[in-house]
Amino acid sequence: MVSASVGSALEAIWENRLRSLLTMLGIFIGVGAVIAALTLTQGASAYVTSRIESLGSTPLSSTLAHLIIEERPRAPAPSRRSRSTMSSP
DSSP, rough: HHHHHEEEEEHHHHHHHHHHHHHHHHHHHHHHHHHHHHHHHHHHHHHHHHHHHHOHHHHHHHHHHHHHSSSSOOOOOOOOOOOOOOOOO
């Protein structure tokens, strides 16, 4: 039973050689694309992590504290209502 199924499958592959070749090519390209995408994302993640770690915690904390301490209150924004400039008679 199994040998008949394998024989039938090999016969179908041989009869449709071009289709089989294109299918294998598509599978290889798809697997390669997934591997490339994973490699690129892991590399980018490692790069970003190393850049953040190179900053250290002290400069980032002092910069944030500096911004919070020296922030001055701002004047309120002007009203968006339009005022009538016409004078009464």
